[in-house]
Amino acid sequence: MPATPTFIAQHGEVHITVHAFGSGPRIVMMPSLGRPASDFFDIAQRLASAGYRVLCPQPRGLGGSKGPLHSITLHDFAKDIAAVIEHDGGEPTVVAGHAFGNFVARTMAADHPQLVRAVVLLAATHTWPLAPELRDSINKCHQMDLPEEERLKHLQHVFFAPGNDARVWLDGWDDEVMHAERDATEATPKAEWWTAGKAPVLDVLSLKDPLSPPDSIYNYRDQWGADRVTIAKIDNAAHALLPEQPAAVAEAIIAYMKKLGA
Numbered sequence: 001m002p003a004t005p006t007f008i009a010q011h012g013e014v015h016i017t018v019h020a021f022g023s024g025p026r027i028v029m030m031p032s033l034g035r036p037a038s039d040f041f042d043i044a045q046r047l048a049s050a051g052y053r054v055l056c057p058q059p060r061g062l063g064g065s066k067g068p069l070h071s072i073t074l075h076d077f078a079k080d081i082a083a084v085i086e087h088d089g090g091e092p093t094v095v096a097g098h099a100f101g102n103f104v105a106r107t108m109a110a111d112h113p114q115l116v117r118a119v120v121l122l123a124a125t126h127t128w129p130l131a132p133e134l135r136d137s138i139n140k141c142h143q144m145d146l147p148e149e150e151r152l153k154h155l156q157h158v159f160f161a162p163g164n165d166a167r168v169w170l171d172g173w174d175d176e177v178m179h180a181e182r183d184a185t186e187a188t189p190k191a192e193w194w195t196a197g198k199a200p201v202l203d204v205l206s207l208k209d210p211l212s213p214p215d216s217i218y219n220y221r222d223q224w225g226a227d228r229v230t231i232a233k234i235d236n237a238a239h240a241l242l243p244e245q246p247a248a249v250a251e252a253i254i255a256y257m258k259k260l261g262a
Contacts, residue, residue: 016057016058042242055084057084060177109196121201142173
């Protein structure tokens with residue numbers, strides 16, 4: 001795809017590279033564990049075409065973004081996103097996170113409620129902690145020294161619904177960033193971020209996601225209230241979701257933005 005406009009958001013020693021699409025009400029999108037901002041580019045272009053401004057920050061350690069990767073918490077990643085929003089104008093913003101990225105989005109809503117209009121959870125994990133066999137597959141997806149076919153098996157197990165091409169995610173992983181993000185999650189008390197503060201929430205469910213089995217898909221709505229949580233269900237997708245069903249994801253977000261009056 002052609003190069004996208006970028007800018008740098010800075011706070012202290014942290015520099016975050018941000019890819020920007022379109023104009024209009026703002027949506028900021030945060031990628032999955034160890035994954036780059038480019039995972040969102042297809043969806044970002046669709047949202048921009050619908051009249052929204054979409055910002056895709058590169059996580060620390062990826063795509064020119066720089067900042068400490070050790071002795072940090074989810075609160076530090078949330079500060080990065082707060083800096084992005086403030087650099088871009090500071091108005092309340094919809095923050096969307098995919099998989100691990102939704103942890104950052106929820107922390108943003110808890111720590112910086114004045115900057116958050118709503119939270120979009122994309123393939124959020126509805127049960128925690130993860131089953132050991134799922135954690136094992138996630139770990140092996142990015143182990144580049146493993147045979148490609150073994151990595152594909154683990155990608156298919158967790159991230160891709162039957163019939164969807166897991167090869168599109170063989171590349172793009174960063175081991176150091178992945179471990180930094182996981183360590184930050186483990187260093188942050190769950191009570192400080194799990195409920196996304198009091199922000200409105202769109203819970204975009206992948207119906208083939210092993211991290212959100214069928215008996216768990218209403219967990220957030222039941223726990224946080226139907227007045228806060230809107231549910232959108234997307235079939236033929238697992239935990240990867242974004243490369244599997246980009247049009248359906250964009251449509252769900254656009255419908256929610258319209259519900260918010262944006």
